[in-house]
Amino acid sequence: MTGTETPRDTPAGPPGESPALRPRPAGRPRTTPSRPDGAGPVVDCGVYVAGRRQEPVDPHDALTQAVEQGGFVWLGIYAPTEEELGAIAEHYGLHPLAVEDAVYAHQRPKLEGYDDDLFMVLKTATYVEHDRLTATSEVVETGEVMVFLGAHYVITVRHGEHGGLADLRQSLEEQPDLLCLGPSAVLYAVADHVVDAFVDVASAVEDDVDELEASVFSDRRTDDIGRLYQLKRELMSLRRAVSPLEVPLQRLAERRTPAVPEAMRSYFRDVQDHAIRVRDQVAGLDELLTSILQASLARTSQADNEDMRKISAWAGIIAVPTAIAGIYGMNFEFMPELRWRYGYPLVLLVIVTACVLLYRGFKRNGWL
Template sequence: MPGTEVPRGTPRGLPTELPSTRPRPEGRPRTTPSRPPGVGPIVDCAVYVDGHRQPPVEPHEALPAAAARGGFVWLGLYAPTEEELGTIAAHYGLHPLAVEDAVYAHQRPKLERYGDVLFMVLTTATYVEHDRLTATSEVVDTGEVMVFVGPNYVITVRHGEHGALADLRQGLEEQTDLMCLGPAAVLYAVADHVVDAFVDVAAAVEEDVEELEASVFSPERTDDIGRLYQLKRELLSLRRAVSPLEVPLQKLAERQIDPVPEAMRSYFRDVEDHAIRVREQVSGLDELLSSILQASLARATQADNQDMRKISAYAGIIAVPTAIAGIYGMNFEFMPELTWRYGYFTVLLIIVTTCSLLYRGFKRNGWL
C-alpha cells in the first residue's frame, strides 16, 4: 500500500512543552529546521496491525489506536526543532536526554536504553558525484538518523539532505511477515538501509582510489598529493560513520533487549556482518591511500633529485668554459699562449672537448 503523508506541522492535541530536568547546554541556541520553507516536521505517520498498514489516522490519535489494536505506530520526522520534537516527546514519553540528542544531532552512532525505550543513532552517508577528483572535492556527505523504539511505536528522526526513508517504508509494507515482528523490524530495516548505503559509498570511493593509484604510477609527471590528502580526509568521515556502529549492532544481535524480540537477533547479526565488511573495506582503502600517498611523496622526491642532478650536471659543464674564460679574462700582460697565433682556437677546442666528455659521462651515469 503506498505511503500516505499526513498534514504537515505540529500534531494537533499534543502538549507543546517538553518536560526536561536538564537545562539547554550553554551556547546551544534554539534550533531552526534545516528543511525547505513550508514543510513540516512530520513526513509520514501510520498505524500497523499484523504487519498491515491501517487507514490514515491523525498523529495525536495514532498511539492510542495502535495500543488498542495490538499494533504499533511509525512516525517519521525530518529535522524537527526543539519545540516540535518536544511536543511529540511529551506525548510518547521520550527521555529528555535522547530528545536533546535527536534535536541537536552530530552524535556518534550509539545505542542507549531509557526504561522500555531504545534510542539508536546512525550516521548516514552518500557518495557525491564528481567529474574529476580535485584537492577540494566533496566525496562523502554524511547525515544522521535517530530511531526511538518503544513497545507500541517507532519514531525516526532524519537530519541531512539524503537518507530519505519513504522508499524503505514502502518496501517494508510489502513484507508483512517482517512487520509482524513489531517496531524492532523498522529499526532493523533502517540499520540495514544505512549499512547498504555504506557499501555503495565504499565501492564508489574505491574507484576514486584506483584512479588516483593509476595517476600516481603513470609515466607522466603528476601532482596528486592534494587529491590524495582530500580523499583520505573524506574517507575518514566514512570511517567515523561505520566503525562505531559495530558495538550497537553487536548488542542487538547478541543480547536480549526489550523491545527487540528474539526472532530479530539473526536480522541484526546479518547487518553487523555487513557493517564489519564495510569497516574492513574502508580500513583497507585507508591503508592503501596511505601507501599511495607515501609512493607519491617518494616519487616527488625522486623527481626533485633527478632535477637536481640535471641542474648539477649542467652547472658542472658550464663551469668549464666559465673557469677558462675567467682565467684568460684577467688581462695580465705576460700569460701563456697570449701571443700564440692559434691560441684562441686551441682554447675553444679544449672547452668543447671537455664539455663533451663531461656531458657523455653525466649521460652515461643517468644524470642527464
C-alpha cells in the same frame, strides 16, 4: 536508496503548521537545511497491525489506536526543533536525554536503553558525484538518523539532505511477515538501509582510489598529494560513521533486549556482518591511500633529486668554459700563449672536448 520521505494522507492541521507539532520559533539555529516554508517536521505517520498498514490516522491518535489494536505506530520526522520534538516526546514518553541528542544531532553512532525503550543513532552517508577529484572535492556527505523504539511505537528522526526513508517504508509495507515482528523490524530495516548505503559509498570511493593510484604511478609527472589528503579526509568521515556501528549492532544481535524479540536477533546479526565487512573495506582503503601517499611523496622526492642532478651536471659542464674564459679574461699583459696564432682555436677545442667528455660521463651515470 535515495530520495526524501513524502507525507501520506494524514488529516491536516491549521495552515502552515504540522498536524502534531507546534511551529518553529524564530531565530533558532539549525544544523541541517531548513524545511520548506509552512512544512511541519512530520513527514509520515502510519499504524501497523499484523504487518498491515491501517487507514490514515491523525498523529495525535496514532499511538492510542496502535495500543488498542495491538500494533505499533511508525512516525517519520525530519529536522525537528527542540519544541517540536518536545511535544512528541511528551506524548510518547521519550527520555529527555535522547530527545536532546535527536534535536541537535552530530552524535556518534550508539545504542542506549531507557527502561524497556531503545534509542539508536546511525550516521548516514552518500557519495557526491564529481567529474574529477580535486584537492577541495567533497566526496562523502554525511547525515544522521535517530530511532526511538518502544513496545508500540518507532520514531525515526532524520537530519541531512539525503537518507530519505520513503522508499524504505514502501518496501517494508510489501513485507508484512517482517512487519509482524513489531517496531524492531523497522529498526532493522533502517540499520540495513544505512549499511547498504555504506557499501555503495565505499565502492564509489574505491574507484577514486584506483584513479589516484593510476595517476601516481603513471609515466607523466603529476601533483597528487593535495588530492590524496582530501580523499583521506573524506574517507575519515565514512570511517567515523561505520566503525562505531559494530558495537550497537552486536548488542542488538547478541543480548536480550525487551524491545527486540528473539526472532529479530538473527536479522541484526546479518546487518552486523555487513557492517564489519564495510568497516574492513574502509580500513583497507585508508591503508591503501596511506601507501599511495607515501609512494607519491617518494616519487616527488625522487623527481626533485633527478632535477637537482641534472642541474648539477649542466652546471659542471658549463663550469669548464666559464673557468677558461675567466682565466683568459683577466687581461694580464704577460700570459702564456696570449699572442700565439693558434691559441684561440686551441682553447675552443679544449672547451668543446672537456664539455663532451663531461656530458658523456654524466649521461653514462644517469645524471642526464
